[in-house]
Amino acid sequence: MTALEARPAQRPSAADTQPSRRRLRLPGGLGALPISVWMLLFFILPFGLVVWYSFGYKPGIYVTHANDILSMDRYGEAASPAFFAIFVRTLKIAVTGTVLCLAIAFPMAYWMAVKLAPKWRGVVLALVLIPYWTNFLVRTIGWQISLTPQGFVSKTLQWANLTDGPLHVLYTSAAVQLGVVYNYLPLMILPLYVALERLDPKLLEASRDLGGTAWNTLWHITVPLSAPGVTAGLLLVFVPLMGDYITPTVLGGASGSMVGQMVAAQFQSAQNWALGAAMAVLLMLAIFGTSAVVGGVLKVTGRVTTAMTSLKLPSKEPS
Amino acid sequence: MTVAAASARHRRRFRPADTFLTLWGLLGLAFLFFPIVVIVVFSFNSGRTLQSFDGVGMEAYVAALNNPAITNSITVSLITATGTAVVATLLGTSAGIALTRRPGWWAPGLLILLGLVMVTPEIVSAISLLPWFVTLGVDNGLVAFNIGQVRLIIANSLFASAVVTFIVRARMTGMNESLEEAAADLYAPPLRRFTDITLPLIRPAVISGALLAFTLSLDNTVVSSFVSVAGSTPWPVYIFASLKASLRPEIAAMSTLMLVLTLIVLGIAALILRRDPSGSGGGAAGLTSAMVGR
Helix, strand or coil: CHHHHHHHHHHHHHHHHCHHHHHHCCCCCHHHHHHHHHHHHHHHHHHHHHHHHCCCECCCCCCCCECCCCCCHHHHHHCCHHHHHHHHHHHHHHHHHHHHHHHHHHHHHHHHHHHCCHHHHHHHHHHHHHHHHCCHHHHHHHHHHHHCCCCHHHHHHHHCCCCCCCCCCCCCHHHHHHHHHHHHHHHHHHHHHHHHHCCCHHHHHHHHHCCCCHHHHHHHHHHHHCHHHHHHHHHHHHHHHHCCCHHHHHHHCHHHCCHHHHHHHHHHCCCCHHHHHHHHHHHHHHHHHHHHHHHHHHHHHHHHHHHHHHHHHHHCCCC | CCHHHHHHHHHHCCCHHHHHHHHHHHHHHHHHHHHHHHHHHHCCECCCCCCCCCCECCHHHHHHHCCHHHHHHHHHHHHHHHHHHHHHHHHHHHHHHHHHHCCCCCHHHHHHHHHHHHHCCHHHHHHHHHHHHHHHHHHCCCHHHHCHHHHHHHHHHHHHHHHHHHHHHHHHHCCCCHHHHHHHHCCCCHHHHHHHHHHHHHHHHHHHHHHHHHHHHHHCCHHHHHHCCCCCCCHHHHHHHHCCCCCCHHHHHHHHHHHHHHHHHHHHHHHHHHHCCCCCCCHHHHHHHHHHCC
16 A cells, blocks of 8 residues: 555656656647637537527528527427438438448458559559549539430440430439449448458468368458448448438439438528427437447447357367 | 479469459449549530530630639639648647647547547538527627638638547657657757657648648538638539539539649648658558548
């Protein structure tokens, strides 16, 4: 006990003999103060204001919001069947889009990180980064040009007799689905690539040497070890996808609208800030709720997988 | 035939799985580049509307550079991007250093806050900032918040400073504190220690962070379209607004020019990261890990 107490007391005395050491101790975390104040002023407080507005109402045609009577009515309005249908469609597009991104990105990231010769990896990674850094809106307009019924894709498909008439994909939810998978694909490839690149090739060799088939190695070594990348990718794709506003505006039309557009419309055209605020809060709750559920499921699955694989290992010893 | 030769031939045999993966990867890259190629090709469209390709020509570029609305929007974007880069670099660098050198009880909280800033959908940030700027500028008379350029720089700096913080923090984590301690032992005052030791060591991270902040701001569409006021429209917001009317080839020409600019800036950032010998991961992989925020 005395020894424990003596130790912290020794430190300041040691520092006294070296005055420079003590000068190194600036007031703790002063450098983090500006960014904290900045985020408080322009991130936390603005969102707090939105939450506050969501309990208010729209008093008249020319007034955007009022908060003298507080109620939960806007949340009731936001959850009405018409709006709820768009919420459900958004969730459907987001979940389908995230799963499709994972299905397309995993083999691609595996190819880049494991199969590709190291000298080519940097080049291919740069090729994935270029579309990612191209303006989101411009990329989406590229699809709009391509998908028009009179466009070159439609003409090529008709020439090849793959479709009977002009292509009628633009301004449907199918176009939005294609657009979001395209727009968020790099966000799935990059974390998967980072995770797979860190994979030790010796582990794959060891698995092969121990008689593991390619499928076994993939399932028991590669997939579990890339789990952090998968989780990061799912989050990076799903969260912004749920709030996407540009893709459905450019490609969606009336039948492919998403929650982001509803929220934007309340602030821009309808000027009903209270309702828009309630929708935004519900959107955030939906995003974090879904992420938490998926995160929990992945954690449980991960534990079950580890438990199963660790149970299997000793059984090979007797042979 | 020796065993070695047999196994070599065995290894070289045709592998359907590898062929499939290569094909998949190349198709994926083609998919990623498809709409970008479309935009670049259509920027040489000499027709009236963007969608129908009538002939090849440079008319769209001439028209774009002679359109004051377009050149004005590019100027606004460049000023905003420069301002955002300055703000984000100052805030992010000091936060990144503090997070690695003086982490206190506040550190996990700040990391979670910055993570939240990065994952909050743009539309939510946009609709939060619009009423906030109106409250500050119109209702409370802080007229600075009515200036479009100020609003744009503040709005774009949020995400960008979180990115810079994570890049600088990653760089500082891989750095030994002993050099700074040695300087302190040699009686270097704190400012000198920062300018002579710490800053040169983290310079690659700071510069590439600043360049990333610049390009992030240059491309920002959603938040900018909500907070910008008439007269200070950045170029993506100009395109977004002209979507309602019919798109003209000038839009593609302007997009191609901005793409080239973004690629030049990113190329410089990648070169700086690659030339840095002690960088963690280095090169494109380092850039990726930093961008993904890990």
